[in-house]
Each structure stands twice: as C-alpha cells, then as structure tokens.
Amino acid sequence: MANNNEVMDVDVLFAGGGIASLSSALHLTNLIKNYNETKKDGKGKNLDEGMIAILEKGPYPGAHGISGAAIDPAPLKELVPDYLERGAPIEADVEKEAVYFLTEKRQFKIPLGLAPKSLNPLDNHGNCIVSVSRLNQWLAGLVEENGVNIFHGFPGVELLYEGNRVIGVRSGDKGIAHDGSKKPNFEPGIDLHAKVTVLGEGSRGSLTKTLLNRLGHGADRNAEGFEIGVKEVWELPEKRLGPGEIIHTMGYPLKSNTFGGGFIYGMKDNRVSIG
Template sequence: MINHTTNGGNGKGGVSLNLDGVEREELEVDVLLVGAGPATLSCAIQLQKLAEAKGLELSVLLIEKAEDIGYHTLSGAVMDPRAIRELIGDDWKEQGCPTEGEVTFDCVDWLTGSGKVRLKGPFVPPQFKNHGNHIISLYQVVRWLKDRAEGAGVEVYPGFAAASVRYDGERVVGVQTRDAGISKSGEKKGHFEPGMNIVAKVTVFGEGTRGHLAKGLIDKLGLAADKNPQVYETGIKEIWSIPAGREMFGKVIHTAGQPLGTSGYGGGWIYGLKNDRLSIGYVVGLDQGDAKLDPHAMFVKWKQHPEIAKLLEGGKVERYGAKTIPGGGYYSMPKLQGDGFVIVGDSAGFVNMSRLKGIHLAMKSGMLAAEALVEALAADDTSATKLARYTELFEASWAKQELYKVRNFRQAFAKGFLTGSIDAGVQMVTGGRGLVARRTMSPDHEHMQRVANSTATKPRYDDGLSLDKLTDVYHSGAVHEEDQPSHLVVTDPDICVTRCTEEYGNPCKDFCPAAVYEWPHANAGDAKSAGGVVINASNCVHCKTCDVADPYQVIEWTVPEGGGGPKYIDM
C-alpha cells in the first residue's frame, strides 16, 4: 500500500486490490461515522470536544448516503431540548440552532366518526405534555450541527453510500462504499467509479431506522440475543401551507381514534410552524396484521376526517416523506458495541415511543458513545471490552432512566388497544413495569394475517387534500440514477408469485408508501412469466417499510448509488 495524505484532512490513503479484483482507493482514519443524523453529528462534536481536552488529535470522518446533509433526515418533529443543552449549552438557541419555536399549547383529540373529544390542560396524558419542548425542522437542525462538526475539524462527505461492513474476523475495521456507474444489467459504464475502502480504528453506525449495515452487523455477531425483536411503526408526513388566520403556530395536537380506531397501534399529529405552515402526519404500527394495511391510505383517511379536513381547507402540500420508527424500546435494544464499533441513534433503538420522541435520545447516545470512544482511543484499545464503557455510561444516564420507565409500553399494545391502554396506565404508577414484568413481542411480519381476513379499504383520491402515492412521491423530491441495479433485492422471487400471491395478496403493493412495488399481472402465472413484481426503485423514499413488513423476509433494502433518494428539505 502506498500511503499519502488526503486533500481533505489528516487521514491516510492509498490503493488496495480487493478480493473482487477491483482496485479501490483506501482511506485510513481514527474514527468513521456512518450516517449524518442527530446521533452521529452529536457524537462527532462531542468527540472532538473531549479529544481536545485530553490533548488527542484525531482524524474523524463522517459519510452520508444522501446528496446533501439533511436530505434523508425525517421527523415530526418536536424536540426535547435536554440533550442539545448538554451538547451546545443553555444558550443553544442564541448560538443559532434553528427552531420553529417553543410549544405554547398541547392537547390530545380522540377522533370519532365525525367529531372529536379533546383532552387538554390537566387532562393531557403526561407523555403528551410538550410545554418546554421545541417544534423544529430536523433537516435544518442537522445541517446546523454539521457546520458545528466541520468547525471542530470533522470531515463530512455527503453522497458516499456505505455498502458493506469490512471485518477482520469479528472485528469491524471500516466499510466499503458502493460502486457507481454500474448498469441495471451489471455492466460497468463509462463513468464507472469503484467504491472506497475506509479503514477505521472504530466505526460508529448511525444509519437511522433499520440501518442495513447495522442490521447485518447485529445478525452476524448476535448482538440481539436474548433481546425482544425490534418492532416498527411507519410514519407518513406532509408539510402544508394553510390560509392565514388559523393561529396554529406553536400548537401541538396529537390524535387517536379514527381512522384506525382500536384495531391497531397508531395516531396522528399536527404541529404548528412559522409562516402559516403545518407539520402533519400519521403513524401506524406494522404489527397491525391486516395484509392490505396501507399506511399512506390510512394517512389520507385521517386527512379526510372532518376535523382535520377543515384545518387543511384552502391549503396545499409542500413536502412529503415517510420512514419507519423503531418502537420496541429498552428491551429491544441490541448490544451497543463490539470490537471496533458502536451503534447509536435509531439504529440502536433510542426512541421513546410513549412520548413519540427520539431526537434527544439519539443525540445523547452519540454523546455517550463519544465519551467511551475518547477513552478507548487514548488507551489505543478499541476492543469490545474497552468500548463496553459506552453501555456502562448509558446504563447510568438519564436516557436509560427514561427508556426504562416505558420498557413495556409498545409491547403491551400487541395484545390489543384496550389491553395496551390499561397496561400503559398501570405502567405510569409502577415505574414502567405494568401488568407483566417483561413483555415480549413477535417481529412485525409474523403478525400478518391471510389476505382473506383483510378488512382494509382504500380512500378516494383527488388533486388536493387526498393525494395518491405517486403524487406524494413527487413532493418527496426522490431521485435515483435509473440505470443501476435495484437497491431493493428480492432474494426469493418465486415465493412472491406463488405463496405470497395466494396467502397474503402481495402486500408490498399496499404497505409501501412510495408505490415502489407493482403487480400489474392478471394472475400468478402471468406474473411468473413476466419476472414477478415490478420494482420502481426510483420511487423509493428509503423508509424501510418493505424490509420490515414483508411476511417472508425476502425483500432486502440495500443502498443505492450515493446521492440517490428523497430530498427532505425543511422536513
């Protein structure tokens, strides 16, 4: 290997020949962070702060698959400011962190067939009280954090999609980024550019929800042994502009009831933004069980409810997005570290589903990881034993205390809405225990019932309030290089056109919120002869619903070429 100093910083680089016979550039750094979300950016900022205090000079690189920082970042979002105060200081707003404003009003609406029952003031459940929290655009916040990280000496590379983890035995030694310039048929095009091998003393995996590298890492190393399986919800979000005079700024409204009723776990939100805009969305648990469950259709039905429709009347959609949310909580979190790596944020399940909040927990996870990393790097020991300090710090933190108090919350709702509601109440007075000391839950895809039992229906669509999936995808800004191998891989296509057609009615065409999967065939025979499902990979908004909800687990979400995907500007 020929070492040289890279143009961008103090990492070392060279060229190496891989087992696939492709000559790849190799870059060596001390710390590699994968994904540019609140967890990794907080980790990078805290890492440099602590390293400077110890007199350590580190080469730190953060790579992100999106074309630009923030494009793949999506949240409701109401932020508990506890973590950002710790990271930046009590004057975080004065230092320029963007916020729509502090919450001035909160309530919970139970939507009936045509009206609502409102809980407000002292009747708002404690987990939905948001005074003191801030409504934000997470896109804007992560871009601000990126500037802070770069100012501290962190190299930030957008448009670099990490395709695979590189191992030395069971030790993680870095990642390989995805090749660019390969056609759908697998041929190298004229602008072929091989992926880069990035070698690191320690790698921080913060890819967000259902991160595909973290997923493989957890499976390979058994990091979730003796844990509850992670369970997910799919959230659909739109930004709306509404006529002036409705006085929604600073208001936070959560809804339950219609259209889901008591048939599953989920509900809606309405957050009042500056300049007569709203963040609205609907979340539904993927353990709901109906083979024709369509989170996007559920969102449209919610918007069509009279109470929501009158709020949106005369307005228009500006942005659209969708993502899965890891809701399993404390008992579903994998082991947080191993030889040469740590896992942070949504990839590790740092979400309080009871509060519908994860930003502050993601940030705290990154900060705790940074403390452990600095100690390990100072000792020149990034083994699993040394990095176990991360788990020790988490277990002693307020983040653990918060998650432990709701450790059985989401699992209780797997037994039905009534059982979940009762148990949630008991948990509030038993420190999170509830009716059962430790509830368990099956993976979401195991809850799916045969299509013959489906009761799901589709709403009517129009050009205003009730946009169809393809129109909404346009508002997501999703763009991918068309002539590339699909990043959505069906590992056993025969199951799709035989068993899945008969047993579940090909639910991918329903549960995908971006119209990626199409079944235009008249019957299974036609589908098989035509090659099976039509995959419109260019529509993908990287939500990971297919990877979670497919009943046979034969759909594997992998990364497309760097730069592809949605553009969640101001989301």
C-alpha cells in the first residue's frame, strides 16, 4: 500500500514533550548559540541552528503532568542560571517536612536525621516545590524562544526505520471515529524524518517498547518493575498546610508486602499536591 503521509525533514526530533525533552532541547540550542558566540578569533564555521522539533500528544504543554514535585534546584540553575529572574514557577522552598509511619488507628513520626541526606530520598532540605505542569509550560516557552518547534496534539504512533536505524516518527491520524472509520475532517499523520531521534516518552513509552522489542534489548535482563501513582491537586482551607511544607507517609492502608506510600506538598494559594 502506498504511503500518502506528508514528510517533514528535521535535524533533531524529540518524541515526547515532558521535562526531559524540553530540557534537552533547551540545552542543545544553548550549546549551539554559545559555540557560535565564542569561537576563538572567528575561526571555524558557525553551526547551523538546524531544525529542532518536539512531538507532544497533549493539547498544550504540561497537559499530562498534574503531579507536584520536590526538586533539587541545582540542575535547573545549571540549565537556566537566572531561572528566578525569568519567572520559573517555583511554588515554595521546602521549609518544613515530616515522615510518618501509619497504622489503621495511629501514626508514628520518623526522625529524618537517621541517615545523611545523600542516603535519604525523603530528606528535602534545600529543595523546592514545583507543579510539574507549570514547570513544563514555562520550559516550553523558553524552548520556543530559542527557535524549537513544538507540535502539540500530535502523538507519535510509529517509529520509522531504514533497516534497524531509526529515521523518525510517524504521528497519528486525526479525524478517526470510535469505530475506526474516517470522519469528514480526517487528516493523515505526518512522517517526521530526523537525523537524530530522541525518545523522551516516560517510563512506559509506546515507541520505546517497540524499539526495544525490535532490537532485542533487555531480553537477557531482569524484568522491569513499575509503580502506579494516583495524584491530584486540592484546595484546602487557609492555614491547613503552608507553602513549602512536605508530608510523606508509609504503611497503612498498604499491606506489609506492598511497597509504596503517600505525599502531600504544600503550594501557593492554599493548594496541595497529594498522591
């Protein structure tokens, strides 16, 4: 069957528009810009800025990132040294934190100082709280300022190959009815051909899984393990939980043979990220 998909050629294509892809695209464009500005004695040829594109299934930046997060600001400062001056959506610096072990009727506070910070992932002293969605939107703005094209509402549905070499991604068709028939507004997907394709679709990316299966990677390794997270953003009465306050829990209602726990991150405007 003939392929009638439109073809678009780019230099670097990122599949997935989350924090990882946005940060990578921003860093890449900064490297190109810095090289061109700092060549010694004007020797050498300027690097072509090239065509860099990001393929994102969500209708807008951060559409699938409702979680809150406590992050170490050091990598963000390295990527964007003046991130505060440029309006990074930091909800609050971590000012208060606690860890509780829960039973059905009681709670036991666990001292955070039992292990050094480097060995204690629940110690967030010096970190800050962010909304992943808002951070995603902010980074997307910086990336677009640097000339990167972000295609929203275009899920990547298939990797394109020459032999076993990935040459790009095919986006999904639009205008498909629930029964699979084509609506009057049907538009076929686009074949984005790239010199370099970067897969940044998350821990269970559909394109990544097909690539690993095709190449046989991981066949002789231990099976991957995954966790399920349930996350929401709530608005609480005033002074219930302040910005910058963190609570982590473990124990009840999970069984003793089930790994997991809960978190509450205090944000601005009486909002909390809970999960």
